[in-house]
Amino acid sequence: MDAPGAKQYEALSIEAAATQAPPGALRRAAANGSVRIGAGALGVLVLIALAAPWLGTVDPTLFDAASRDLLPGRSGEITTLDGEKLRHTFWMGSDSLGRDVYSRVIYGTRVSLVVGILCALLALAIGIVCGLASGTLRWLDGILMRFMDGLMAIPAILIAIALVAMWRGSLATVIVAIAIPEIPRVTRLVRSIVLSVREEPYVEAAISLGTPIWKIMFRHILPNCIAPLIVQGTFICAFSILVEAILSFLGVGLPPDIPTWGNVMAEGRQQFNDFPHNIFFPGVFLAATVLAVNVLGDGLRDTLDPKMAKRV
Amino acid sequence: MKAVLEIRDLTVALPAGGERAHAVAGVSLGVERAEIVCLVGESGSGKSVIAHSVMGLLPAALPVTAGAIRLEGEDLARAPGRRLRELRTTRMSMIFQEPMTALNPVMTCGAQIDEVLKEHTALAPAARRAKILDIVREVRLADPERIVASYPHQLSGGQRQRIMIAMALVLDPALLIADEPTTALDVTTQAQILKLIADLQARHGTGVLFVTHDFGVVAEIAHRVAVLRLGELVELGSKQEVLTRPRHEYTKMLIGSVPGLQPRARPLAPDALVVLATRKLSKTYSEHGWFAPRREVHAAREVDLEVRRGQTLGIVGESGSGKSTVARCVVRLIDPSAGEIRLGGEEIAAMSRAALQPLRRRVQIVFQDPYRSLNPRRTVGEAIIEGPLNYGVPRAEAIERARRLMELVRMDAGALGRYPHQFSGGQRQRICIARALAMEPELLIADEAVSALDVSVQAQVLALLEEIRTRLDLAMLFITHDLRVAAQVCDHIAVMQEGRVVEYGPAEQVFSRPRHDYTRALFDAAPGRGFAFGSA
Numbered sequence: 001m002d003a004p005g006a007k008q009y010e011a012l013s014i015e016a017a018a019t020q021a022p023p024g025a026l027r028r029a030a031a032n033g034s035v036r037i038g039a040g041a042l043g044v045l046v047l048i049a050l051a052a053p054w055l056g057t058v059d060p061t062l063f064d065a066a067s068r069d070l071l072p073g074r075s076g077e078i079t080t081l082d083g084e085k086l087r088h089t090f091w092m093g094s095d096s097l098g099r100d101v102y103s104r105v106i107y108g109t110r111v112s113l114v115v116g117i118l119c120a121l122l123a124l125a126i127g128i129v130c131g132l133a134s135g136t137l138r139w140l141d142g143i144l145m146r147f148m149d150g151l152m153a154i155p156a157i158l159i160a161i162a163l164v165a166m167w168r169g170s171l172a173t174v175i176v177a178i179a180i181p182e183i184p185r186v187t188r189l190v191r192s193i194v195l196s197v198r199e200e201p202y203v204e205a206a207i208s209l210g211t212p213i214w215k216i217m218f219r220h221i222l223p224n225c226i227a228p229l230i231v232q233g234t235f236i237c238a239f240s241i242l243v244e245a246i247l248s249f250l251g252v253g254l255p256p257d258i259p260t261w262g263n264v265m266a267e268g269r270q271q272f273n274d275f276p277h278n279i280f281f282p283g284v285f286l287a288a289t290v291l292a293v294n295v296l297g298d299g300l301r302d303t304l305d306p307k308m309a310k311r312v
Numbered sequence: 313m314k315a316v317l318e319i320r321d322l323t324v325a326l327p328a329g330g331e332r333a334h335a336v337a338g339v340s341l342g343v344e345r346a347e348i349v350c351l352v353g354e355s356g357s358g359k360s361v362i363a364h365s366v367m368g369l370l371p372a373a374l375p376v377t378a379g380a381i382r383l384e385g386e387d388l389a390r391a392p393g394r395r396l397r398e399l400r401t402t403r404m405s406m407i408f409q410e411p412m413t414a415l416n417p418v419m420t421c422g423a424q425i426d427e428v429l430k431e432h433t434a435l436a437p438a439a440r441r442a443k444i445l446d447i448v449r450e451v452r453l454a455d456p457e458r459i460v461a462s463y464p465h466q467l468s469g470g471q472r473q474r475i476m477i478a479m480a481l482v483l484d485p486a487l488l489i490a491d492e493p494t495t496a497l498d499v500t501t502q503a504q505i506l507k508l509i510a511d512l513q514a515r516h517g518t519g520v521l522f523v524t525h526d527f528g529v530v531a532e533i534a535h536r537v538a539v540l541r542l543g544e545l546v547e548l549g550s551k552q553e554v555l556t557r558p559r560h561e562y563t564k565m566l567i568g569s570v571p572g573l574q575p576r577a578r579p580l581a582p583d584a585l586v587v588l589a590t591r592k593l594s595k596t597y598s599e600h601g602w603f604a605p606r607r608e609v610h611a612a613r614e615v616d617l618e619v620r621r622g623q624t625l626g627i628v629g630e631s632g633s634g635k636s637t638v639a640r641c642v643v644r645l646i647d648p649s650a651g652e653i654r655l656g657g658e659e660i661a662a663m664s665r666a667a668l669q670p671l672r673r674r675v676q677i678v679f680q681d682p683y684r685s686l687n688p689r690r691t692v693g694e695a696i697i698e699g700p701l702n703y704g705v706p707r708a709e710a711i712e713r714a715r716r717l718m719e720l721v722r723m724d725a726g727a728l729g730r731y732p733h734q735f736s737g738g739q740r741q742r743i744c745i746a747r748a749l750a751m752e753p754e755l756l757i758a759d760e761a762v763s764a765l766d767v768s769v770q771a772q773v774l775a776l777l778e779e780i781r782t783r784l785d786l787a788m789l790f791i792t793h794d795l796r797v798a799a800q801v802c803d804h805i806a807v808m809q810e811g812r813v814v815e816y817g818p819a820e821q822v823f824s825r826p827r828h829d830y831t832r833a834l835f836d837a838a839p840g841r842g843f844a845f846g847s848a
Contacts, residue, residue, distance in 0.1 A: 201679040202687045205744070208643050209699035209751065210672040223689050 038296025119240035127186020135194025234297030316519030353540035405480030422460030531840030626802030676748035693728030738769035
């Protein structure tokens with residue numbers, strides 16, 4: 001069957017058919033403007049959270065009756081836990097108990113970021129397990145997905161409020177309560193990817209190579225979920241930060257002595273007309289954080305999600 | 313005679329950073345009235361780019377940088393978009409490979425043809441309707457009233473392509489561009505569509521630029537042939553000249569790679585060990601909704617097959633005939649509904665997944681699509697050693713085996729550390745074969761394993777499979793829709809139609825004395841059977 005000249009042209013036909021290597025997903029993401037802006041802003045926020053004690057703050061739980069309701073930029077005194085009086089400039093003013101809003105907002109960054117990241121990780125972890133199970137075990141699929149549908153039918157905030165009310169507010173319970181309503185979305189995403197990828201010839205080839213099902217899951221199917229899950233994770237993160245603030249603002253989240261943006265705003269709610277700074281500064285931080293995470297997520301979706309990449 | 317289409321020194325640039333600077337470089341050719349010019353080439357040869365550049369349908373990334381395209385004397389390369397829009401369907405039309413995606417799924421076929429008339433004529437509704445029914449009748453669709461009121465999904469692939477042709481020819485253009493119009497169709501439908509295009513163009517005196525990769529189709533339909541390679545025209549001449557006395561080495565190689573329809577005779581050991589035998593193997597898909605009546609699809613019905621060691625059984629059939637279903641049942645990727653599958657001495661049709669596990673090694677499969685058969689995130693080496701590692705082969709030994717196999721499939725052992733996207737389709741298919749062989753199987757199933765490959769690459773992979781079968785004394789189940797390929801590799805042939813085996817016997821006998829009407833229809837439809845390809 002070997003035709004004359006076949007050898008000579010072998011290299012050429014192969015060259016003609018060779019596809020170009022696509023640039024790495026990470027490098028593509030790093031070149032995206034939204035990713036750079038979002039990641040940059042988020043990086044600054046993380047630095048602020050880490051360096052909170054060295055940014056001219058005092059212990060956010062300190063208060064002083066003499067320094068109540070100071071306007072931003074004013075100086076006053078604040079009493080430390082040892083009873084010592086300190087001169088302190090209230091860059092963002094003080095609240096009705098004489099606490100430093102600046103210190104509370106800066107320390108609040110820690111809580112918000114921790115809540116956002118841990119909620120996203122928790123929702124992703126449980127969602128991946130449920131999604132893989134649902135996509136693989138057909139008998140479980142119906143039951144699990146109907147349960148998820150039920151969960152999705154209730155507004156996320158209501159579920160979170162109900163759960164925190166049941167368990168009493170602490171950082172752990174708030175994180176779990178916010179993560180649970182996000183699980184169905186992750187489950188659906190993972191399940192849909194499992195269902196489409198398991199029909200791929202390379203998965204069928206792995207079956208005929210005798211690869212056990214759990215290995216196929218982790219080796220051949222799960223890696224396809226990583227990019228969409230990173231994108232989904234950023235949106236869960238942003239939403240969780242927002243929900244935590246809402247819960248604290250409504251007084252059903254973390255205890256009021258823990259400095260969170262929601263708590264600061266809740267504290268300032270009654271005097272909003274006279275002292276808007278109590279709500280303005282934590283509000284700005286909250287908006288900036290959620291915006292940064294969302295912009296990052298948008299950029300990642302544009303570069304990592306194959307469905308979006310075709311459109312861009 | 314004045315040329316309908318004249319392409320002179322056409323050059324189309326590729327985006328920077330590609331493997332070459334031009335998609336098409338300095339191509340000149342013409343299409344006369346009532347003439348069919350076939351543009352032949354392998355993937356990446358630039359044949360579709362030429363077709364699209366005539367229609368003004370090139371993406372912005374592929375600009376025409378030099379040359380002229382003249383349609384009845386008018387330069388299209390420099391014509392504004394408005395003028396091109398006027399010319400499309402009135403003076404030039406195009407039909408595409410996949411009629412399902414070329415037609416709008418939410419419009420009836422009649423409305424889609426009507427759109428052309430509304431846009432380009434001032435006819436009254438009644439006159440338009442009469443014209444639509446006329447053209448639908450002319451493309452030989454039975455019951456035009458019903459067809460016109462149908463949506464694309466209600467029609468078969470062949471009917472859809474006829475609608476596309478009707479839409480393209482309704483305003484009687486001077487030039488018809490056909491971009492692989494029969495590639496997605498079954499062979500019997502393809503024969504009908506080719507005949508239809510030839511009849512219509514002869515009757516209307518239309519010039520046709522016919523893009524194809526298939527020399528069988530060329531032999532069937534062309535008046536003149538233009539051969540392209542990597543964007544350059546290597547040969548242009550009459551069909552007789554090019555097919556029987558090709559001048560250029562590349563054309564010679566291409567035509568030499570087309571497998572012939574004559575089965576080769578090979579002495580067979582009649583008492584060779586039976587590796588695989590199926591008895592009354594059936595697969596039925598049943599669909600039952602809560603409110604819908606139960607619907608059953610018989611993908612395979614009572615299939616009896618036998619493959620012996622060192623021999624190749626071909627399963628031939630059109631799409632939907634159930635040939636892949638049989639293969640997938642044998643590998644137990646799907647569970648058969650009834651019947652037996654005997655692998656060596658063991659009956660595996662009803663075996664549990666766990667019991668099957670040690671037997672999986674003995675049957676391996678190579679799939680059609682080389683781009684999806686390898687996990688893009690794993691190196692070639694990891695893909696090849698995955699199977700042996702599953703069966704307890706030590707890693708070092710598995711890697712050593714992978715090296716030997718790469719040599720066997722004529723690839724560099726250095727390729728083991730690279731990722732699939734760095735290889736061409738033919739190379740990937742070699743890798744898939746190596747991966748299957750790493751399991752040291754008794755039965756190798758090739759499910760349309762060469763169908764997605766260019767003809768020259770296909771010839772190489774077929775030769776490789778043949779060599780491997782002989783050297784390792786493998787039993788092979790070869791599934792294909794292509795009679796030419798089947799003739800080259802199979803010792804026995806089973807012809808399937810609608811889930812049944814309608815003819816089964818030694819290849820020589822099936823090819824020379826087909827007994828069943830369907831087999832005869834398949835052979836009659838094989839494009840280019842008048843030319844003795846593969847004898848060179």
